Each structure stands twice: as C-alpha cells, then as structure tokens.
Amino acid sequence: MRALALASAALALVACGARSPANDPIATPAPERGWLVWSEARTTWIDSDGEAHAERPGLVMAAGTSLVAIERERETIVLPTCDQLEQDDTGAPGGDQGTRTRLVAVEVATGARRVLLEALDAEGLASLEHDLVPVASLGPWLFVRERAERFACGAHGDVEVAMRVIDVRTGSRAELELGPTSDLRARARDALLAEGEGAIETPLELEDVEPVASVPVFDAGHVVMDHVFVAEACYACGDGEWSSYTRATTIRDPRVPAAIAEDAALPEPVARWIAAHPGARGMSVAPASRLSLFAGQGGADASAAVDGEDATASAEATGDPGAASASSW
Template structure:
C-alpha cells in the first residue's frame, strides 16, 4: 500500500504538470479557455435585473409604454405606443395635414340645378386630415400606412387610427377609412388592423394569423349575430381581422382577444368593423411563442399580475435600444 500511494502521488504530479504544459502550449486557445472559466457566471436574478421589457398599458384612457427590468423596477416611460425593434424603439405618432376634398353639399347643388353629371372636382375644399406613422427614435426612420398619405379627389373620405399594442416586436394599429361618393346611397367603411414587424433591419408588414392562430369554421357553427342578434352568418366566412393583447395573470403571459368578422347586408352591419360585416370576439387565445417570446422573469410577472392594469404589450427590449431616451 505504501508503494501504491507513492505511485499515485507521482502520477498526480505528472498530471498536474502535464495540464500546465498543455495550457502553455495551447497559445491563444488556452488563454481564452482559462479566461472563460474565470468569467463570473450570471445568475438568474442578475439576468432578470439586466433585462428590459417594454410594457404598454392603458393609463387614463391613453396608451403609455414603460420600460421595466425583469425584477419589476421601472426605468423609463414613453407617451403612447412604443415597440422595441432590432434598430431601436419605434414610436407611433399622429399628426394632421391639409388636403383638398369635394364638398358634397356643393355637388348636390349641381344636381339640383340640373347638371347632367356631378363634377366633384369643381367643389373642392380644404380640410385637415389625420396622419399616423411609426418613428424610430434611434435612427430617425419612419413608416406610414399608405391610407394616411392618400388624397382622393373623387369623394369625401376620412381616416381614423387606433394604436392597439404589440406582440413582441410587432406593433398593432387598427386603421379605418370612411368614404362617401357624393350622391351615393350611403357611405362605406373599410377597416384593417396593421401589424408591423420591427425585428429586422427594415419594417415588414405581417398577417394577423402570424401572431395568433385563427379558429376553424367549426367554432362558429350555428352562430347568429347582428343588432337584433338574428343575423345568421356563414361559419366558413369567419375572418380573423384583429387582435387585442391582454395580460393573463394565471398564465403569467400575454394572451389575445381575437376579433372575427362575417359578411352581412349593409343594414345588418353592427359598426364593429367594415361595412357589410358583423363581428364576434374570442377571448384568451394564445399568442405564438416565436413572436411573443418567452414569459418574462418572475419579478415582472408578479408585478403585472398584481397591478390590475390593462396591459397591451410585454416585449423584450434589445440591449442596443435600452438607452433610448423617454418621450414626454
């Protein structure tokens, strides 16, 4: 046994020396391995403290976006909807511009005076039109929906926009165009929820179903909708047209209320979406994890679940966008 212990000691010494020599011979690779081994290991609490999340909430009837760390401490706040993206924070802003549009009262007078055909272009008048766009507070880039830049001269029209929230780096804005051809039987409304993905180098428009899977027709069999709730709809015509994100305290993650529209007669329209449609809603539908991201750390989950806030987004903020200044 004594001789065995001596042999083990010599072997151990040779092993230690060998490791040292191997490290010396390893050059840069050996140095990097040693440096990596000596680097401090970031624990879960440290990762949560260093992470940032953009949380959009409804405050006094308006959207406000606050930046929290994973422990639930607030670091900054923005007015309105702000969506974190790969190149910075994209802020939704609205403004107005002057446009020329026909005065339908003038067109009616033309017809009453016996004109064979109305001439809307002879009745143009200036009015203010609402505009909207996403602006990158880091790069200064902007993206605007086409509908907010148009100026048709053959009809009266008006655009309304409602920023809704975000799913990950995808911002949601509902846009409706109300238009009327002077002398027509009635005006018409066309609505669309715009989903803009800011996770890449350039903004990309995506489909709503890319964020939350639509239900099949079997979910709407036998459904009756309308102002009198007696309008029968075709289940196979169900179209997922919009999402409204909300925080689910039990799940500890963002979910979605889905808005479905069905074709109907003009008089049957319920005013919830475009003309010639009636609507129904499905609550607490899951968002796709690859878009919404993983659940936030426990500290932030606890804060949101206990707050009672109307939460419209919980989006991870890329590190390069963390230092973006708050917007008043």
C-alpha cells in the same frame, strides 16, 4: 437594480437612492434586458425582477437594439363636393374638411423617421375620416387598427376596418401565421347568432364566418389571443364593430401561436407587474444599455417630442386645413 437607476426624478424614475457601483461593494450586476410595457398614455421600463425604473409618454418599442417612438401624424384636408366630382372639376376643392393619418416610427437616439403606414388616398371622395391606432404589440410586432369612414357620393357612406401588423425593425408589413383554429370559428358562429338578434340570415355556415383579426392581449399578466370574426349583414344591421355590412364577435383563446410564442415569454415578476396594471397593451425587450436613452439622457427624443406638441398646437390654433399634427396617439 441599483446600477440601472440612471434617470432624474423629473423623468419619473421609480428606483431612487442608487449609488455608483464603484463606490458600492455590494452592488449587483445590471440585468441584460429590460421590458418596455406600454399603455394608452405611457411606456414603462421594467426589469426582470418586476421593478419599474423609468417611464415616458407615448408608445416606445425596442426595434432590435434601437428604441423607436411610434407617432400618429394627423392631417386635415379639404375635399371636393359631389358636384365637383361628378363634373371632373379640377379646381380648388370646395367641400368638407376630412382627416387622414400616417403612422411613423421615430428612432429615439437620432430622430430619424420611418413611415410605417401611409395616409389613405382621398381621390374620388367627398368625405373621409381615416385613422391608424396602435392597439397591441409583442416583441417587434406592432398591431394597428386602420379605420376609414368614406363617402363617394353614393346612396350612403361606408366604413372599412382592417388590422395591420408591422415589423418595427424594418418598417415592413408582417405576414404572421396567427389564424384561429376551426373550433374557434364554430364558437364565433354560435356567438354571432346569439348576439345578432335576427340581423344575420340563417342558417349561418362555418365558411360564412370570416376571421379578420388576431391580436395578442394580456390576461392576468400573460399573453393570450383575441380573434375577431365577422359575418355578413345588411347595411342597417351592422353593429359598427368592424366594416360596413358586417357584424363582429371576439373569441379569446389562451393558446399563443408558434409565430409569436417566443416573444410572449416573460419572467413571472414582469407578468405580475403587468397584471397589476390592467391598461397594458404591449411589450418588447430592450438591451439594458438603452435605459439611459429611454429615460431621456441623450438622443433626439426630447426635441422631437416638443416639435410634435408645437405642431399640434399650431394646427389647432390656426385651423390650417393642410396642417399635420404629430402625436403618439
């Protein structure tokens, strides 16, 4: 829409050649909302006609009437050796380096920061690789895959995976009723047995098939659900898709739970745009008045992005084990 073409060409504004409504007698009213659709690398502002107006790097979501950028802050730490742990040595750690991640929401207008998920505690560990990766979003709900690979000086290390759901409006964890129906559990059992190649003990009862994650995804531009199920397996039999001692399978369901049905509704032109961009992972709806802010005309986002890049470059250049770097991914 012409009245929304406010950003400069340097910011990848798609709509161009717009004139001021005051000087254009046929200018149409600005739509009341915009859809923020993000992929792995960028977020794009789409109007209700399916037209892209602006894009920016990273993941940006609407949090009520505000816009927030989601950042992963990676921290490098030095861990104790197993000897130090066994001897309760309180001296300086002398073991391997590890990494852990904190997830932060940065308000685009002010630069205010809110921690969404904290980095994992490394106490008692001789090795740690911890990450928090946004995998999907719908409305204010952000779905984050948390993965921790740890070694506590036992027979072997272990991996723990979990799906976290965050309400970015409040920064709190959300408890949404997204659970799969019993018919999907039966399908998951059949899939696990077929894919397990003898790695799963039989008979596998329905109650032994555990749903561990339910995530909204796009299929042909519309929202469907991917439900992840696991079954126990021996350590060497695990498939690495979820936590240690498990094998996992994903069952797709076109039915959208009532808890997120309203957030899943979108105009058909927006659905067509998403279908044409298969990398899309999430969307939220923002007031049209936030377009100029999204496109970079004002707010604290530009300097914050530069600071994040500088922090990353500094950590990589100095190798400082205590340095934390910020990035959208």
